[in-house]
Amino acid sequence: MAGNLPEQPRRDQAGADTPRPSYYVRNPWRNVGAGAFAGASTVLTVTTLFYALxxxxxxLVGLSLLVAALAFGFGMYARRRAARIDASIFGGDR
Structure with a gap:
């Protein structure tokens, strides 16, 4: 069935010839960034809890802080990569 699609681009309500890409784009760096920030937060929370007890x-608190800082830095890197991919997809306007 997918081979029976017309060759012409569909016109949307605004009359544009080419369809605008949807907002949702599969960008794995978004999930990686969120996971890195969540990991850093979890390490800090668990470290604080066990140190308080x-x-x-x-x-080990110092080592945990180092691991959390590295995870946060990787999260910032992943966030920057995700923004770069989104900018290339959406034409640099985001």
Missing amino acids: GRIPLA
Whole structure:
């Protein structure tokens, strides 16, 4: 059935010849960025909880802060990549 589509572009209500791409675009960097920020937040929350209960030594707190900082930095990188991909798809207007 997919091979029976017409070759001409469909006209939308505004009369544009080419259809505008939909807002939802599969961009895996959005999920990666959100996951990195969630991971950093989880590491900080768990570290704070266990340090407050006295179950984690101070050296591991420093290591956890380093891991959280690295996850946050990777989240910023992923967010920038997602914005770059969206800009290339939408013509740089976003």
